[in-house]
Amino acid sequence: MPSAVPPPVSPPRPTRLALLLYPGCMPGGLFAVADMVRAANLRAQRTLYELVWAGVDLQPVPTWQGPGL
Numbered sequence: 001m002p003s004a005v006p007p008p009v010s011p012p013r014p015t016r017l018a019l020l021l022y023p024g025c026m027p028g029g030l031f032a033v034a035d036m037v038r039a040a041n042l043r044a045q046r047t048l049y050e051l052v053w054a055g056v057d058l059q060p061v062p063t064w065q066g067p068g069l
Contacts, residue, residue: 014050021053021061021069 017037019030037049053069055061060068 011046014047016050016052018052018054021055021063023062024064025061026064027066027069 017033019033021027021030034051037051040049041047062068
């Protein structure tokens with residue numbers, strides 16, 4: 001009786017995280033989260049998390065005392 005060979009295991013798909021930009025937001029916290037996600041991916045030596053910057057539309061979002069993102 002031949003032994004059963006398990007199928008190859010592919011790595012799980014990255015978890016997608018959306019960072020929401022809204023008019024008047026303070027983006028410093030969002031940048032900190034983005035830095036931590038990048039560090040986690042670098043530490044794991046693969047993409048665990050995928051970041052998506054989200055807004056209402058494709059127009060730049062004016063932030064609090066800062067540039068539009």
